[in-house]
Amino acid sequence: MPDAYIILVTILKYFGTDGIRGKAYDFLNADLAYKVGLGLQALDCKEAIIGRDTRESGKFLEENLEKGAVASGINVYRAGVVSTPELSYLSKRKGIFGIMITGSHNPHHDNGIKIFKAGKKLSEAEEAVIEAVIEGTKAPEEGVPFGKAEDAEDCFSVYCEIFEEIIVPTDLRIGLDLANGATCSTAEKIFKKITPNVFVIGNNPDGFNINRDCGSMHPETIVEFVKEKGLDLGFAFDGDGDRILAVDSAGRVFNGDHLIYIFANYLKEKGMLAKEGVVLTKMSNLGTIKALKNLGIKVVLTDVGDKFVFEALEKHGFVLGGERSGHIINLNLLETGDGVLNAVYLTKILAEKQERMEELVKEVEMYPEKTCNLRDVKKEVLRNEGFQKRLKEMQAELGEDGKIIVRPSGTEPVIRISVSAASEERVQTYLDEIVGLLRSIEEA
Numbered sequence: 287m288p289d290a291y292i293i294l295v296t297i298l299k300y301f302g303t304d305g306i307r308g309k310a311y312d313f314l315n316a317d318l319a320y321k322v323g324l325g326l327q328a329l330d331c332k333e334a335i336i337g338r339d340t341r342e343s344g345k346f347l348e349e350n351l352e353k354g355a356v357a358s359g360i361n362v363y364r365a366g367v368v369s370t371p372e373l374s375y376l377s378k379r380k381g382i383f384g385i386m387i388t389g390s391h392n393p394h395h396d397n398g399i400k401i402f403k404a405g406k407k408l409s410e411a412e413e414a415v416i417e418a419v420i421e422g423t424k425a426p427e428e429g430v431p432f433g434k435a436e437d438a439e440d441c442f443s444v445y446c447e448i449f450e451e452i453i454v455p456t457d458l459r460i461g462l463d464l465a466n467g468a469t470c471s472t473a474e475k476i477f478k479k480i481t482p483n484v485f486v487i488g489n490n491p492d493g494f495n496i497n498r499d500c501g502s503m504h505p506e507t508i509v510e511f512v513k514e515k516g517l518d519l520g521f522a523f524d525g526d527g528d529r530i531l532a533v534d535s536a537g538r539v540f541n542g543d544h545l546i547y548i549f550a551n552y553l554k555e556k557g558m559l560a561k562e563g564v565v566l567t568k569m570s571n572l573g574t575i576k577a578l579k580n581l582g583i584k585v586v587l588t589d590v591g592d593k594f595v596f597e598a599l600e601k602h603g604f605v606l607g608g609e610r611s612g613h614i615i616n617l618n619l620l621e622t623g624d625g626v627l628n629a630v631y632l633t634k635i636l637a638e639k640q641e642r643m644e645e646l647v648k649e650v651e652m653y654p655e656k657t658c659n660l661r662d663v664k665k666e667v668l669r670n671e672g673f674q675k676r677l678k679e680m681q682a683e684l685g686e687d688g689k690i691i692v693r694p695s696g697t698e699p700v701i702r703i704s705v706s707a708a709s710e711e712r713v714q715t716y717l718d719e720i721v722g723l724l725r726s727i728e729e730a
Contacts, residue, residue, distance in 0.1 A: 300416075300417050301416075305398050306318075308396065310347070314398070319351045320351070322401075322416060323350070324354035325418075325420060325426070326401075327360060329403070331355075334384065335384050337365040337373035341493060341496055343394075343395075355433065356432055359427075361434050362435040363437070364435065369528070370527055371527060371625075371627065372441065374386075374622045378402075379444055383401065383402065385402075394497070394498070406596070406622075445472065446476070448619060448627060449630055452619070455637075459515070459517045459519070460520070461508060461520040464486060464488040465496060465501025472527075473523065477629075480630065487507070497524065502524045502531040505533070509537045512533050519535070520534075521625070521629040523625040523626065527625050527626060528624060529611055529623065534643040535642075538643070541610050541612060543570050543574040543652075544643075546607070548632065548647060549631070550564050550578060559583070563604045564586070565608075566586070566609075566610075567591075568589065569611075572687075574650060577651070580649065588607075590609065591696060592609065592622065596615060599617060616628070653687075655704060655706035656714065656717050657704045659702055660703060661699070661700050665694035673723055684712070687707065690720070692704075
């Protein structure tokens with residue numbers, strides 16, 4: 287293994303690893319939303335489609351984004367409540383900008399803005415242009431005629447195009463946890479094309495219950511549901527629908543690492559795994575990395591964040607990559623992670639192979655690991671020389687059978703610490719030491 291990872295991602299003032307994210311009505315206020323809409327003009331945007339998840343603050347932000355965009359001469363189409371991948375596909379299909387208002391897997395009081403250009407997320411250089419407009423260092427063009435705003439049509443039917451080639455009818459009993467989020471408008475309808483035996487929870491959004499005790503952030507909920515109903519399979523999505531977590535009939539949870547292994551093995555068998563390689567992030571379990579290499583599949587590791595995964599896919603000419611959180615990109619299907627799409631794809635594989643999930647990952651031996659989200663500690667402590675020195679020593683002690691990652695979150699005010707080793711005892715020992723070191727440096 288290389289040295290322990292201390293990941294300090296490039297931070298713009300407003301944009302993080304996944305768009306703009308913050309407290310609604312506070313950091314994400316009417317003025318900021320308006321200026322983001324206004325800033326699109328500086329990227330030569332002529333048309334944009336706006337979508338949102340089910341958060342109460344979504345409509346407020348949509349209205350102000352729309353005002354800014356229209357004031358800068360942009361024609362706006364309102365998609366309403368849609369998932370992030372659906373919005374991305376609509377942006378690609380129409381060849382226009384897409385603006386998704388979502389706080390993703392965060393609680394309801396957070397919200398965010400993700401921007402797509404013909405289906406792809408903006409580059410950092412493009413994000414910097416919008417930030418310049420927000421900060422007032424770049425003025426939008428004046429005197430342009432106002433744009434128009436109207437409701438978008440046929441969003442769901444257009445989105446369904448992606449699924450046409452991968453839907454395989456089955457009689458499996460499938461449960462879905464929709465996280466009271468954006469997939470409430472799509473997932474059940476799509477799965478009813480696959481099986482009549484669809485059972486749904488987390489499908490009563492009220493603006494405040496998105497991700498609350500449900501969805502991919504709370505796997506215990508879908509586990510309990512699958513067991514209670516005697517289902518064959520369960521899927522949980524996050525608030526904006528770009529993540530997936532799977533559960534089998536015994537209640538075993540399969541995260542993004544497991545699913546990428548299944549997809550990679552299947553695609554290789556079909557001759558569809560370009561250059562026989564995949565992209566994982568540095569948070570991926572060592573067991574997954576080793577199992578993929580045992581299949582003769584090359585593994586490229588990148589920083590955490592789907593935009594980094596996508597950049598690595600393009601750089602290396604691969605088609606499959608993702609994060610253990612369940613954000614998986616399969617370029618054979620779509621250019622962004624889509625929880626529902628990946629769930630349907632997994633169902634197709636299971637139906638074709640007539641095998642259980644457990645059998646498909648039997649060669650993957652996951653290493654013990656623990657993750658800690660450390661709050662009330664500034665990310666600057668990660669630059670402390672003494673801490674960096676000790677972190678390198680820890681990684682050297684673990685060698686090939688361990689991994690330590692310490693990084694500031696790009697979506698929350700926390701430092702994420704992940705330790706993986708051959709035994710639970712070693713994992714806990716190193717995790718406790720790292721937390722203690724960071725707290726002592728902060729207090730010094």
